[in-house]
Amino acid sequence: MPMLSDAFTWMAQLTPRGTGAIAVIAVGGPDAAAILSRMFRGPWGRPVAIGPFGESPSDTVVLVQSDGHFEVQCHGGPAVTRWILDQLRQAGVREISWREWTLRQFPRPVQAAAAEALAEALTLRTAAILLDQFHGALEEALVGIVADLESGRLDSVRAAVADLLDRAEIGLHLTKPWRVVLTGRPNVGKSSLINALLGYQRAITSPIPGTTRDVLTSLTAFEGWPVELADTAGIREATDELESEGVRRAVQTRSSADLVVLVLDRTCPEPLDPRSEDQVEGGSPKLIVANKADLPAVWHPPGLPVSALTGEGLPALMQAIVARLVPHPPPPGAAVPFLESHRLVLHETWHGVNQMPPDVGRAADLLRSWIAKTPG
Ligand SMILES: Nc1nc2c(ncn2[C@@H]2O[C@H](COP(=O)(O)OP(=O)(O)OP(=O)(O)O)[C@@H](O)[C@H]2O)c(=O)[nH]1
Ligand SMILES: [Mg+2]
Incomplete structure (x- = not known):
């Protein structure tokens, strides 16, 4: 593997800090072989060797030797990892972060x-x-x-x-999910829809309008694309201070969304509050769904018919969300x-x-x- 030339002997913990099954510490640089051959008491010179490390009679580690550096693979407990890092530090090895290690490993x-x-x-x-x-x-x-x-x-x-x-x-x-925010009037079924999309009961639902106050978020994926779904308070003239804070947060959250899903209720006609409509129109792109498709409709709202209760229309909703977020998925191998x-x-x-x-x-x-x- 190509390596930048090493001016000093270094080590980097490649596995995350904390408890894991196995920890991996990369060691390289001018004195790496000499230091490790003193500390690792196993069959030296093999690509992969098993043996005790340092003064300990029983701490067995795996030593992997590759072109440019070595890997010490040990039990993943923080105490063991820390002990090995300390031993190497005392021998004069300087610790670098895994980010720095990546840059050294891949010079391009x-x-x-x-x-x-x-x-x-x-x-x-x-x-x-x-x-x-x-x-x-x-x-x-x-x-x-x-x-x-x-x-x-x-x-x-x-x-x-x-x-x-x-x-x-x-x-x-690719490293940060798209933000999809559900919005609409109270009781239209936003929280029920989030739960149905997630497949578990993330949000409290109830027949009482004004149930959700805080913004609730959950990470999921549609067709392999990472999505953070946000449930918000129903938009209406608030009846108390708590609710009005919920409404304020709802409006703020949807204004920074990658996609707003406006939920309507087929059993409850709404002359849409023109103010809230405008705010959605003026901000992020919007997808409209008409929820409670399992019940007789008393009006014919625009949008995709769905039922959070029976799951009807949910695959189509997920597809529609993906089509809005990723209209042209890159072909394999694309830049x-x-x-x-x-x-x-x-x-x-x-x-x-x-x-x-x-x-x-x-x-x-x-x-x-x-x-x-x-x-x-
Ligand atoms: N039949 C039927 N009932 C539903 C459906 N979706 C939600 N409900 C019911 O509608 C009521 C309100 O649902 P919620 O999910 O709490 O609605 P919400 O939009 O989050 O309401 P707020 O948090 O108050 O803004 C509950 O009694 C749900 O069981 C549906 O698709 N079909
Ligand atoms: Mg709710």
């Missing part, structure tokens, strides 16, 4: 950033997309754009940058910018090739230096 910055983001991937689907970037999809696309800039093929630069910018929104949500800094540099490139006259040299320099530098 886009790859290192993808490795770091992979640790925060929320679903298998988003991890697969990040893995494509780790294997070079984004970097190849950027190198291709630089080549097109250098040979003056500005139309293909524009097409490639536009494609990447289209996917940048998805890229940011996807996954950091805010990726988006910014692509915007600058876009601006550079579209300004009059185009500033091709600057756009190419910007991309080139950015491919080489560590993105933040």
Whole structure:
């Protein structure tokens, strides 16, 4: 594996802090072999060896030797891990964070950033997309754009940058869920719908209007896309101070949503409060659902018919949510910018090739230096 040249002997705990079945500590640098051969009392020189460590008669660890570094794999309890780290520290090994380790391990910055983001991937689907970037999809696309800039093929630069910018929104949500907020008047079934979508009783429901006060959030995934669902207080002229705080929070939450699901009740006609409608219209994109489809309708509200009680219409609702959040899922292997800094540099490139006259040299320099530098 490629490694940056090591100026000092280092160690990094690769597994999370806290209790786990096994902990892994990577050790590398100029004196790593000498120090470990003193401390590890097992068959030295094998790719994988088992033996005691340090002065302890019984603390058996696994030592894995690879090209550039070693891995000490030990019991995952914090005390054992701390003890081994202390032993190595006393021998002069300097501790670095796993982030720094990632940067050393993968000298190509886009790859290192993808490795770091992979640790925060929320679903298998988003991890697969990040893995494509780790294997070079984004970097190849950027190198291709630089080549097109250098040979003056500005139309293909524009097409490639536009494609990447289209996917940048998805890229940011590979490690951060989309926020979907349920809103509507009291008692329409928002909390029941959240529970039905989640598959468990997250929120209290009741026939009494004004049940939900606080904003309740829960993480889930639709078709492999991570989604944070938020249940909010029903919107109406509040009857008390507590409720009016709930309504205020509801309005605030939906104004920052990636998608607002406006829930209507088929058994209770609502001349929609034009004020709350406007607020939804003016803010985030909106999807309308008509709940309580299991009961006879007394009016015909717009929107997808669903029943939180029977589950009718829920698969269609999930599909509709996904279609709004991810209208064009990236094909396997596609380049996807996954950091805010990726988006910014692509915007600058876009601006550079579209300004009059185009500033091709600057756009190419910007991309080139950015491919080489560590993105933040
Ligand atoms: N028949 C039927 N009843 C439902 C359905 N969804 C919700 N209800 C009932 O409607 C009432 C209100 O449901 P909630 O989920 O608490 O409604 P809410 O919109 O969260 O209400 P607030 O928190 O007060 O704003 C409860 O008695 C639910 O059992 C449905 O699809 N069909
Ligand atoms: Mg509720």
